[in-house]
Amino acid sequence: MKTLRITGTLAIAGLTLAALPASPAMAEDEGTTAVTFALAGGSLTVDVDPAATLAAPDKEDGEPGTWLSGVGSVSGSLGEVLISDERGATGTWVVTAASSTFDDGNDAEDTNSTNVFYYPEDVKKTGRVDLAPTSVAAPGPSIMTGAPVVTGTNVVGNNTARFTPTLTVELPPHALADTYTGTVTTSVS
């Protein structure tokens, strides 16, 4: 009988413990969601260069200046992108890239970029994650409408990914010789 009583007490204590949140952060109010508990995981972070400059084709490669007379594309590196997933969980993440129109600042809008393509290269990882880079290349839709470029799947615990995107900006054949500016947004969630 004594044994039974002790077991019963332990069982009730266990139930009480199980019902208690680890760290109650918010009380339940009418019309709001229930009690929450504090999460111990770290952050998801992204690091990119604030600015980059594209290079014209090498004048020594036999096609000097052809980009001005019809080839119409300029390529270069955006610098390294670093994704750090310190959430210590199994949540997947997706990096998307989106580009504004590259504009030379003139009123003639038909000289603006026609496409912006994105090639994630030199992809490296640490931790348990499977990385799937996706090149956003011609003739498909360009990143001017936004597109996934690297996905991290089968995540287990903390992981990082590094890659160096190459950007290709296509200009119309009649593009003016000028300074073109644009914004590339790298998002991860």
Next chain:
Amino acid sequence: MHRLLTLMALVAGTLLPAAGAFGIPANAAPNDPSGIGIRLVDAPVELRDNPRALVYVIDHVSPGTTIERRIEVSNNTGAPTDIAVYPGAAVIKDGSFVGLEADTPNELTTWTSVSAPRLTLAEAQKEVVDVTIAVPSDAAPGEQYAVLWAQTAAGEAEGITQVSRVGIRVYLSVGEGGEPAADFDLESLTAQRTDAGLPTVTAVVRNTGGRALDLRGTLTLSDGPGGLSAGPFPVRLGTTLGLGQTAPIAVELDEQLPNGPWAAELSVTSGLLTKTEQASITFPVSGAGETVPLSDDGVPGWWWLGGGLVVLAAFGLGVRFVRTRRLHSHR
């Protein structure tokens, strides 16, 4: 000519290398800049066993409910940084959860507000931001998606200005009553070889439930030639599957793998839900092999039929035993 020279000078200018382009090891030291960060500070107790709820805002609420969460935004860029915090619409497309451009709105984002839309954080500083989602009482039922973004403010730069943003996904289901159940089916399995001759297993997963899924999985091969086993191999699949959507699954294997036959076990998980299906497959010499249909629930129909017959037989025997005992006891 002057303009041409300007262009040549600017466009053919030296590339600006990234901070990490000089051979920084893959395992970054803690003090290396990791950019801007975001994390979910708390989650509902009733979802504490759901691994997805630990990294995303996931909830099911009735119209008229207000949800409160806290997020923490951090700056580790190496310099003081202005950060914008805002909700943006998201869609599930081609197996990916994609946050739309800038602060593109949808219904969910119009219900969402943050306590600090603009932050200026010193290096290594963190700030907690309250997020409130007030679902109106006339909200239509269904699941909606958004991202709570932290974004570096765009500076003025010649050439390319790079903006970075990092976010927490929101999967909000609205409707009266309990949460719609998450469910999915693994529909078929095909062993094939790619043009390069690599053995590949493909399958199809269909979201048959009421919530979006974040999928992960493995393929294990056993009972192969000579009793060989192989795997588990990670499954390559889209990360997120919307309601009613299907997505291909692919697993590329080693060229040295014997053709089989193999007992293939495909296991796919989303949150607390795991489906495991088994099939016998043989890799063809080239092209696609036979597509093997998979059962809906992982338990073949003949098993239920056989099990039912066994139960009926046991019941019949039990009744007969009791009757016999009663007859004996009356004598």
